[in-house]
Amino acid sequence: DTEVTQTxxxxxxxxxxxxxxxxxxxxxxxxxxxxxxxxKKPPELMFVYSYEKLSINESVPSRFSPECxxxxxxxxxLHALQPEDSALYLCASSQDEGADYGYTFGSGxxxxxx
Amino acid sequence: QQPVQxxxxxxxxxxxxxxINCSSSKALYSVHWYRQKHGEAPVFLMILLKGGEQxxxxxxxxxxxxxxxxxxxxxxxxxxxxxxxxxxxxEANTGGFKTIFGAGTRLFVKx
Numbered sequence: 309d310t311e312v313t314q315t316x317x318x319x320x321x322x323x324x325x326x327x328x329x330x331x332x333x334x335x336x337x338x339x340x341x342x343x344x345x346x347x348k349k350p351p352e353l354m355f356v357y358s359y360e361k362l363s364i365n366e367s368v369p370s371r372f373s374p375e376c377x378x379x380x381x382x383x384x385x386l387h388a389l390q391p392e393d394s395a396l397y398l399c400a401s402s403q404d405e406g407a408d409y410g411y412t413f414g415s416g417x418x419x420x421x422x
Numbered sequence: 423q424q425p426v427q428x429x430x431x432x433x434x435x436x437x438x439x440x441x442i443n444c445s446s447s448k449a450l451y452s453v454h455w456y457r458q459k460h461g462e463a464p465v466f467l468m469i470l471l472k473g474g475e476q477x478x479x480x481x482x483x484x485x486x487x488x489x490x491x492x493x494x495x496x497x498x499x500x501x502x503x504x505x506x507x508x509x510x511x512x513e514a515n516t517g518g519f520k521t522i523f524g525a526g527t528r529l530f531v532k533x
Binding site (some may be wrong): 348349350351352353356364366398405406407408409410411412413414415416 | 456
């Protein structure tokens with residue numbers, strides 16, 4: 309299995325809702341990432357997990373809460389989002405954290421906040 | 423700090439060559455290259471590590487000049503399937519390794 313699977317593919321949520329995005333990989337990768345991508349912009353790093361521990365938080369607002377229950381799963385819990393949070397949320401994984409490894413991206417969750 | 427990519431956009435005819443450049447003001451450990459088609463996830467093309475190496479992937483190759491903190495992606499004899507947005511991602515150790523992406527180069531190959 310050489311894929312990163314993200315669910316759901318599309319999500320519409322109200323500003324008072326709580327929802328979660330899910331990411332799964334079975335490649336034995338030990339680093340996992342959340343990126344946010346707005347239209348016609350590059351992916352923007354949000355969080356890095358390495359060996360199931362949060363390694364980097366790019367000063368992301370607390371309405372985004374990541375969780376890594378095990379080495380194959382990565383969740384992003386969403387609460388009280390704003391319309392400007394609407395974007396494509398990409399999960400990625402790599403063999404390890406560090407400069408030597410390329411990323412495998414999932415196909416993303418397209419989030420719309422209304 | 424975000425790497426700088428150039429050009430912003432390129433239009434090619436099938437069979438033509440192109441070069442996309444990526445530069446950083448920071449000392450780099452590595453440079454990644456990805457291609458993203460509209461509505462799809464970025465796809466990893468190659469990674470270049472410190473040491474000024476050159477790598478190849480089908481008719482796409484890249485170089486990394488560590489001293490100048492620059493990388494170039496070379497697309498030879500372009501095919502229609504090469505169309506998409508190309509991102510370079512640079513890794514610098516700033517209290518943890520993280521890949522920061524350039525703004526992207528939009529490549530369109532026409533028949």
